[in-house]
Amino acid sequence: MTTAEPRIVPGGPTAPADPARWPDVAAVPASSPLRTAVTSALVRRALRDLPLRARFAGSGTVGLGGPLLDVRDPAAFHARVGTAGLVGFGESYMAGEWDAPDLVGALTVLAAHAAELIPAPLQRLRGLWAPRQPHEERNTPEGSRTNISRHYDLSNDLFALFLDDTLTYSSAVFRGFPAHGDRLAAAQHRKIDRLLDLAEVGEGTRLLEIGTGWGELALRAAARGAHVTSLTLSREQRDLARDRIRAAGLDQRVSVELCDYREARGEYDAVVSVEMIEAVGAEFWPVYFRALDERLAPGGR
Structure with a gap:
């Protein structure tokens, strides 16, 4: 994992996550090379047709143009997204692994296309990898x-x-x-x-x-x-x-x-x-x- 440079974003974190304050965020979750590779391919496929620019450090830019999504540590970013989905996406931002000069603009684009980011056939396979709610946390009385x-x-x-x-x-x-x-x-x-x-x-x-x-x-x-x-x-x-x-x-x-x-x-x-x-x-x-x-x-x- 590379170290993201400190930055100042209105409303956002100013530096990578402090391990003492957010130990679960500071640590990149373990992800198999296959899972990370599949996540990387899916993310790029999802972003390439959206009206934004997703810039991945060391490997170019995808997207049709628009608000910038700057992925500074692709390996950590894909490991988090592949392991925890949207939660991983948010924690990757907290950890300083991605940024957006126009954060509202970038998130608005993603939210507007949320239902189509993952191809329908793959959505049906979600149950094979997504964490299941523990039985004891069901909303029984x-x-x-x-x-x-x-x-x-x-x-x-x-x-x-x-x-x-x-x-x-x-x-x-x-x-x-x-x-x-x-x-x-x-x-x-x-x-x-x-x-x-x-x-x-x-x-x-x-x-x-x-x-x-x-x-x-x-x-x-x-x-x-x-x-x-x-x-x-x-x-x-x-x-x-x-x-x-x-x-x-x-x-x-x-x-x-x-x-x-x-x-x-x-x-x-x-x-x-x-x-x-x-x-x-x-x-x-x-x-x-x-x-x-x-x-x-x-x-x-």
Whole structure:
């Protein structure tokens, strides 16, 4: 592996990954020569017809022209991509093995063509080499508790370091571009209010929220006069959400429970669940939607 030269990219790493800070990123994963060679061939085939320029150190450029993707250490880059796919692609950037002067432009091109980067026949062979989800991490009731705790019970202080003041962990709705003065917290409130409007949440609404987060949606629903039951599997999130609700004087309107969606009881006028689809997992989508249906009162939303 060659050593990438330090560089400064707005929003990106300024040097190769620090082994003390990111040991898993600093170490290039072991990859057989055959896997690396196949990955190299697939990557070049995928990039050659895209509107970008992919420059591989020591072996020329492919692509139709456009934003530059500068691969400074092809061997390490292909080893990571061949071993871990998109995760490897991201970690290769963290490790300083590739760069892009216009990072947004390059990633936009790749995202727009994501479905066709790998030929369909090879996509069907993915199961032969892609890591499988460990059986114990399936989103069964017990598995979900373990998965959520591992992710969200790290520390509320940790999440507060990179979330906005609302502590919202999902996409916001901006009015125009953020650079035009629309602050993230305001855009988060716009997103939440739009969801509550669509669910017609108002005075007296019995609302079930599946996935509390840190309580912002429950707070805004209760401020409208709704009676909110909010479910989470994270003890840290539950405790902070309760503190925030109590501080707002809304604890008589909101109950935050440590409860799996499959164990929910009662009947509600509306159910709101923000970005839970990916946490539930495709295997359990039928169970999830059946649970939502069972909790809704006739005419519920």
